Amino acid sequence: MTDSLALDGTGPLHEQIRRAVCAPIISGAWQPGRRVPSEHELMALFGASRMTVNRAMRTLADDGLIVRRRRTGSVVASAAGDRAVMSMGSIRAAVEAGGQVYSYESLARHRARATDDIAGRFKIAAGTPLLNLSWRHLADGRPAALEDYWINLAAIPEAVDEMFDTVPPAEWLATRLPWSKSRYVVTAVNAGAAMAKLLDLEPGIACLKVDRRSWRDGVPATFVTCLYPGTGHALTGEVAPP
Amino acid sequence: MTDSLALDGTGPLHEQIRRAVCAPIISGAWQPGRRVPSEHELMALFGASRMTVNRAMRTLADDGLIVRRRRTGSVVASAAGDRAVMSMGSIRAAVEAGGQVYSYESLARHRARATDDIAGRFKIAAGTPLLNLSWRHLADGRPAALEDYWINLAAIPEAVDEMFDTVPPAEWLATRLPWSKSRYVVTAVNAGAAMAKLLDLEPGIACLKVDRRSWRDGVPATFVTCLYPGTGHALTGEVAPP
DNA sequence: TGCGATTTGTACGTATGTATT
């Protein structure tokens, strides 16, 4: 079994080795917990140096397919089941990917201090100065999403001077908060009267609601709620063996 | 600017170098497109070997923070915006994480041949033998989700003999289809009459619908639809700098 | 308790290949 591993001769050697060891794992031939050949065994098997074998195995470990431990060796990681990931693109990208023309319009822009309600959801002190922005995104002129931004001015003071009349907040923030931590919560809600009117829907229609919070240096920076008509929008994701 | 990079002295050298280069990127000091010091410059800066510097930079590239190109060198990758990922755990894990007792009950199990409708959604030939399984997941005895499985018996023939009376299909499949490719589509739907009854809801309540398709060796293997009451369940995800 | 053996982790130096300007 161990000896049935074979290189396919295409591409870099460390990639060939990675694929050779990956194959029986993703096929299920090697069940979780099963020991993977040691680096020395693979060196002998493939005639490669330890650095090269090590790189292949380290990549498999980074991808979560194996677990490595000193002395005891590497074993196949437990099944993938709950490692599914979904990518959430920008609204603009989603609209344009569908071949439609993207546009947006500002619904509101005002400063406020955090009420108890907002402060609770935002996990900040009541009274913190905030900037609230509401937008409607359009696809071919028809409502595609509502977006409600709360920006913590204590964390991003430079937002005060930005009118957001030429740049939507998502893009403006992308350059101020690159790679900041953020959390998403996706739920389904029934459209209320106001929401239905803005999205041009019947009240009660199911909508996707995506709440997103981001932090800058550990301080809550933005709180965004995005609403999509249930029909006509979907979050999609893919899981694939590395 | 380039010279302000500094090691923190903790942990492996390649990790220190990675962090040192990572810091100005995630802080926004180095905007997308900005050139990252070459491996030779970093060798001189930190007094490390090229192998070590290379490993640090390769890791940053794997994580998507920089883009590496021959001759022109590495540059900061464009902003993270649309790289958000959401992990989708199993229903059992979600229920138990909330401190509730998980249970499930089978609603149906029967063999069928793919109708045109199913064949179209499943992307298989009409008439293909299928196994259909329906489940209701319970949290503390109350309906928490409905799950509807279609298993392609042409792809997973051994499923015919499995009654799934002791193991739910998700767990049974995890050992047959480890790491198989799968795609998710999340939408919001209004509960229909049957759905509302099974989930103990008022008809029309918004629900999250998660469709998942998986493949084995490129052949469609399973098609799963999972429905959650909009209130009481959410998909959550996190994005964090690597 | 300690000690040696095994296995992975890290880091070095070096060499050659390859894509791009």
Added chain:
DNA sequence: CAATACATACGTACAAATCGC
């Protein structure tokens, strides 16, 4: 064509963790 900068690969060495005796 030459120079640059990354990509791959070899060999080596020592360190750290851990298991069995």
